[in-house]
Amino acid sequence: MGLLVAGGYKVYAAVATEYGLDIARQDGALDVFPVNSRQNDLEELLVNRRVTTVIDASQPFPSDLSSAACKVCRKNNIYYIRLQRKETKLPENKLVYPVNSWSDAAMKASELGKTIFLTTGSNGLEIFTQARVMKGKRIVVRVIPEHKVIKKCQDLGISPKDIVALHGPFSTKFNKAIFKAYRADVIITRDSGPSSGTNNKILAALELKIPVVVIKRDSSEDTNVVYDYKEVLNLLQKINPLQKI
Known part of the structure; x- marks a missing residue:
């Protein structure tokens, strides 16, 4: 601008x-x-x-x-x-699962672990909290530290201890520390482009041998x-x- x-x-x-x-x-x-x-x-x-x-x-x-x-x-x-932003070139790795929609991401993540760490912000959060396949799963969300956003997370049933209110983008090292601290079984991210830190999230997950679900964009x-x-x-x-x- x-x-x-x-x-x-x-x-x-x-x-x-x-x-x-x-x-x-x-x-x-x-x-x-x-x-x-x-x-x-x-x-x-x-x-x-x-x-x-x-x-x-x-x-x-x-x-x-x-x-x-x-x-x-x-x-x-x-x-x-x-x-x-330009699309991210995803690494060829069996732990990387590209999907085409939020609901597909919820389905795939539910198959991969119990503690699901969302790095997608609050947009689309209701799809995960309301999905039947997420019943019994622990959902951790990383969102911007804004009152309205945090309130949305709480209104959707996310526990305060599972709301990570921070402003990115974050380094690979920082992502690894956060993913480890919350004992994430699977990471969900969007293809937000290389400049937004998507690569760092994917690399952090792979270094920890954690599967990562990537929501691709529609053409x-x-x-x-x-x-x-x-x-x-x-x-x-x-x-x-x-x-x-």
Whole structure:
């Protein structure tokens, strides 16, 4: 976002969490709006501010907010750019289990051990806590240290002693220490891209000989996919060279 601001663009940020609010302000957003995934709220925000381009940076997986943004952009002829991290190249190892969905991850993890350590944050947590195959399993979650997030974990029945509230990314050494401390039988992670620490989590699990379930991304149908803000700037100069966001 800082590159866009430095390039002279007027940047508004729509975020879903308090943490996102703080980060956007630090990065120089002209204004920051806490929004939910309701399409009408987002449409009002974009139309009232005469936004010409939306950059969806909801890393690493598109969210409900992403879906709403896409629909609003199509309806109002607003250009949509999807910013995402590059995929992680998974090691060829019998302890690495790639899956295509949250429910598949729950199923596979239930087959691999009793203490299941989720490094996927609070998104999708209800899929694991409510899955029948998870009955009798101990679920440990690592999430950002934000009140709303921690409350969600507790509301879903996660014991306070099994909530690891820390902000990453983490080194391989740190991951190993945490996984050992909680006696994890299996690790679950998303393919959040190399820069997010996915490799470090996988390597830590493999060094401890712990199976790791990796939730892969769906192939994006978006045509305007870029992988960093430099690519965003280059694309903006092509599609809208005389106007700012």
